[in-house]
Amino acid sequence: MRIVLVSNSTMQPLAGLLKEHDVVVGGVADLLGWLIDPTAPPSDPLTEMVVVCPDGDSLLAPLGSVDLLDELGDRVEAFARDHPSVRVVVSTLLAPWRSAASFADAAEPRGRFASRASWDTTLARLAAELGNVSVLDVRGLAEEHGRATLVNDSYWYLGRIRWSTVGFQVLADELRRIVAATRSAARKVLVLDLDNTLWGGVIGEDGMSGIALGEEGSGKCFRDFQRQVLALKETGVLLAVVSKNDPAIVAEVLEEHPGMVLRTGDFVEVDAGWTNKADRIAEMASRLDLGLDSFVFVDDNPVERDLVRSTLPDVAVPDFPTRIDQLPSWFVDTVVTDWFPRSVVLDEDRAKTLQYQARGERRRAEAADMESFLASLDIRLSFRVDDASLVPRLAQLTQKTNQFNLTTERMTPAEIQQLISSPDHSVVACDYADRFGDEGTIGLAIIDLARGELQNLLLSCRVLGRGVEDALLAEVAVLVAARGHRRITGRFVPTSRNSVASSFLDRAGFRLLDNNGALVGEKEIL
Amino acid sequence: MSVDVNAILELMVAELDLDEGEIEPTSTMDEVENWDSLGHLRVCMALEAAHGVKIPMEKVPELVSVPAIVAFLENT
Missing domain, CATH: 3.40.50.1000 (HAD superfamily/HAD-like)
Known part of the structure; x- marks a missing residue:
């Protein structure tokens, strides 16, 4: 960010601490002049932030120019109004809190106490009226760190450097926070x-x-x-x-x-x-x-x-x-x-x-609507494992179910009978009923118990979207686990019509192992 | 206190934004281009912070060479 520092004290060391920004620093005589000079760096179109940091010590000194503060306030206001896209940061005044007038100072209309209060009031008004004015509260920083830590009198006399090494670091940190605030880096x-x-x-x-x-x-x-x-x-x-x-x-x-x-x-x-x-x-x-x-x-x-x-x-x-x-x-x-x-x-x-x-x-209402709809259906599922009396219906389901069918592998009654008789396979039939009636056997799963493999799972489209597939898979998992397996594998073979089942394995928590024509996945069971 | 000249040169390279080799253990202020009056104050402030000393105001204008700085720190 292009930042221009305007002050009547030497601010160059601050630029050295803000290396991540492009910082331009005025001389000690530029405090008032730069703000009204259209050719000076604050008015440069590339400037994004102008920091006005008047030296409170010299402005509030006895016989110092309190009038200068009024003028500065006017110029800051005019500049901020003319440059609405520039963030104008103005500092409060840091100065020794004792004055030569001691306790009588507070009663002086142009005293230190009154001047500081009026500057603060000006800043509060500008911040409230103009969206692009922020306050750099150096007096607040001094309350936190101690003024004596932040300033360094000998270098003021040697070269108008008011801030100490620590002081410049504290200023740099605070300016970074102000930059972050203007960039809306805030979390939500x-x-x-x-x-x-x-x-x-x-x-x-x-x-x-x-x-x-x-x-x-x-x-x-x-x-x-x-x-x-x-x-x-x-x-x-x-x-x-x-x-x-x-x-x-x-x-x-x-x-x-x-x-x-x-x-x-x-x-x-x-x-x-x-x-x-x-x-x-x-x-x-x-x-x-x-x-x-x-x-x-x-x-x-x-x-x-x-x-x-x-x-x-x-x-x-x-x-x-x-x-x-x-x-x-x-x-x-x-x-x-x-x-x-x-x-x-x-x-x-x-x-x-x-x-x-x-x-x-x-x-939540969308989710709750679905849940309350399902709850209102009063769904009752029953599962029958290797029931030979169901062979004709099970074969028919493999022949006729096109949509929710993981492999679309068609089977004859003889093939189903063979699986039912095999000790290494199971066929799970799922019956569905709800308060509207009994749908009979509407789904099945074929399992290779020896290998812990779900060979197929299918469901009549009449009962899709009601969580039946999940319940059927849970039943399958119980049978596979009972044979000592810790995981189950499953596969999905895409056809032109079974896309409704394509995301089932993923939703059910299967980890994709292979995707070569068929999706092959595995899932932990306990 | 004993003084590490190389540490002082390193500090000056950083404060004065120098390239290595632009300043040596014998350098004086007028031989180093970036060592101007503001740069000098920054070096003195940095020396104070790094060594935990206060350089008296009237001493600051005298420390215009690396040997002068080393001598001051050694005698502090």
Whole structure:
């Protein structure tokens, strides 16, 4: 990114620390002039960011030019309005907080205290009015690191270098965060664990009254943390829960615990269960139609963090603080700053959670419709193994079934009879009935028990799409396993009419071994 | 303190954006093109950070050769 630094102190060392950017640095006399000069680097069409960093120490010095600040404010505003595609970053003023007027300073309309306050007000107004103005809060950095660490008086007198080696590094890091925020590098979803993350203790063991969550003691750390998380949500970040817990207990805490700041409606999804968290995050990503690189996962458990880190490298997994009193500040300083930086919050951002909740509910409704439809059918399946009385019907099924038929291998009654009699083969017949009536024998599977091979599986098209094939395969797996096999192989031979069965092996969890005319796969069974 | 001249040269190569060989243990400020007044201040700041010393303000303009820098650090 082309960045132009404008200051009345020497900023060249900062350029050396931002080598990944193309940084142009003005001289100490260019602070005011560059902003109104159409031929100066800030107005160059290639410039993407202008950083205005006035030296507070010299502007607020006794007999220093406070008027200059008013003029600077006007010029920054005019420049930002004229260059809407340039990100204009303006710094607060860093200066010794004592002045020669000592405690009388605060009463002076042009004193240090009032000047600084008025500059801050100007910056807040510009940031609110103009979407392309950001604030570089160097005073905030000084509160964090200590002013004495960040500045270096001797080099100011030697060559107008105000910042120390450490100071320039701190400035460079902060500018990188601002660049990240302008590039919308922010992630979209914060996935949270529950036990010992959103509250202290384990809800399944400690119960509603036993977990630490409230206004007292360590419970307040978690409550303050939740407040920060809620504030992040208000900027448009989606919140989700992935927890190893009983869903009913989790729902009870989210709805009823008096200490909770975050409630069910604040989350785009609440996923409580016992399966692998990495799988659940991946599934959530596909439900929400978001890439895994949109996710940040916060969990106190290092084992869960490692699992997600190694399985889903695109998901950001920050380390968790070792002391819970650090939880609220760690969250803002590290998680928010590193993964959810942003320059502006729009009204659309605030409505994000509702939007995505609707998206997730629609997906679930589609799935639930299918499930409730199937449930309403009251399907009853029965399986008969090597039943010789069914030979004519089974042969007929191999002859007539064209669509859901893995191999379309046609068989005569004699051939079926032979398989039924063979100790190394089995023929499984599947009968179907539901509340609308009895369909009789509608499917079969032929198994080579000696080799653990599914030779064919077919199903009448009358019962397709109701999960019957899965139930039939499960029956087959039981028989194969009973002969001591740990895996089963199966194959699909494509014809012009059996494409409906083409994805069956894949959906059923078979691993593709060969694809040479026929798809050959194998599946673990236990 | 004992001083590693090569480490100082390495620091100066980085701060002054030099190619290797552009500065030697005997070099002086006027022999090295990038060693200008701002470059000099950057070198001094970097030396302070690397060696944990404070170079007195009035000393800074005197450290205008590699031997002068080495001598200052050795006597600190």
